[in-house]
Amino acid sequence: MKLTYAHFANLFILLCFSCTYIKNSTDKTDELPATALQPYGRYSLTHAQKLELISAAVHFGYTFEGNESRVFASVPNTNGHNYLQYELDGEYQKRVKVSGNATEPIVIKAPAGGKHTVWVYKATEAHTGPVLIDKVTGENVQAIQKPDAPIIEFIGNSITCGAAADPSEVPCGSGQYHDQHNAMMAYGPRVAAAVGANYVISCVSGIGAYRNWNSDGPAMPQVYEKIDFQDSNPQRWNFETASPKVVSIALGTNDFSNGDGKKERLPFDSTRFIQEYVKFVELVKKKYPQASIALLSSPMVNGKNRQILQSALTDIKAQIDSTYPTDKPVALYFFQPMQASGCTGHPSVEEHAVLAQELAPFFDRLLKADL
Structure with missing residues (x-):
């Protein structure tokens, strides 16, 4: 076939377009x-x-x-x-x-x-x-993705959230409540890093096992299944997304709270606390049948209440172990007393490092128990 000037012109345009397309594809930002x-x-x-x-x-x-x-x-x-x-x-x-x-x-x-x-x-x-x-x-x-590693789920309140821990940018007492949050510097992520685990955090400031800091509920058992821990949200979290090897539960600080001193607050009810806590552990076990359960006390609960909390957690462990005799026994960890210096008496970023150092050997043993 005889090539005319028009054929050569069309070929030239096509080649130029192709070169431009290749150059633009190479230069574009991913x-x-x-x-x-x-x-x-x-x-x-x-x-x-x-x-x-x-x-x-x-x-x-x-x-x-x-x-x-x-x-x-x-x-x-x-x-x-x-x-x-x-x-x-x-x-x-x-x-x-x-x-x-x-x-x-x-x-x-x-x-x-x-x-x-x-x-x-x-x-x-x-x-x-x-x-x-x-x-x-x-x-x-x-x-x-992160390297394949066992998962720890940390369930808890404001301490677990890393709330009120970091006033480095917004001083305590100013700004909004979340201006001092530093979740990845809380004890949970630090423990996970120390023991070579991945982690997820399920926490709500002010929440308890049967009552909250200044209200009768909804407490953690009522909101845990909701995707954002809001009782009014009909959307539930898909618990098949992660399969933790260890579930850490740290509740009790807010159940012992005296509230704001204005709203009526009944004395701490140990019987109800234990009943609701046992039901919650049973709920967690249904979500993660193979996981080890660890119950933590609170570094912010001291004096007589510290002993009451430790006794209640011991009772909860006994009830769960009796109900599930073929499962792994519930593990207990009691924090050393701490006079926290973060905002509103919460542990600071530096004090979360102390808590993590204290907890790391405990979680390391739990993760290695089945190896």
Whole structure:
């Protein structure tokens, strides 16, 4: 076939278009949608396919190459704010405030080129509200999973949440309650790191086993199955998402609370506490039949109440062990007394390190019990 000038012109245009397409494909910034991320902890996907980070210290990881990556995050309340925090190449960096009216992404800068690993954590608890992740961008950005390891679920109250622990940016007594949250620096994540485990946290500030800090409920047994620990939410958490080898339960601090001194507060009811706690342990065992159960006391309950709490936990262990004689016995751990110096008498970030150091051998033994 004879090639005309028009044929040559069309071939030239096609080659130019192909070269341009290849160049643009090579130069474009890689993008990782929220649906590709692999979070640990309680989360959901919105109708808009954004990743909704719900529970304290729920986290996801990714790698990128070069000097920076960007995390596109927001909160549903345009007038509100929340917090993320992150690690870069295994080193903790900082908390990052996410405002409802923010328009710019979070920029994570690396000191040098090459391949880098980032883990992003929600710094606050579920009741603070979710943080939405739209996407992550960066050169050759890829979602990653943590190395395969046993999982510990830490159930508890504000101490387990890492609430009121970090006044480094907003001083105690100022700002909002969640301005001092630092979930990944709480004792649970630190224990998990020390014993080589993965973790999830299920916590609510002010919550108890049968009553809360300043109310009669709903307590943890009533909200545990709800995805965000809100009793009014019909959506339930899918417990098949994770299979913890150990479930740690630390409740009791708020059951002993005297409240705000204004609302009527009846004396602590040991019988009811034990009854409701036993029912809750039974609920957890239904969710995770193979898991070991560990009951922790409270570093914030001292004096006579400390002895009452320890006695009650001992009774709870005896009842559960009797009811489930072929299961692994319930493990008990009683904290050493602590005069906490964080906000409103909570353990500080530094004191959470002390709690974790104290707990690590206990959890290490539990994880190795079946090996």
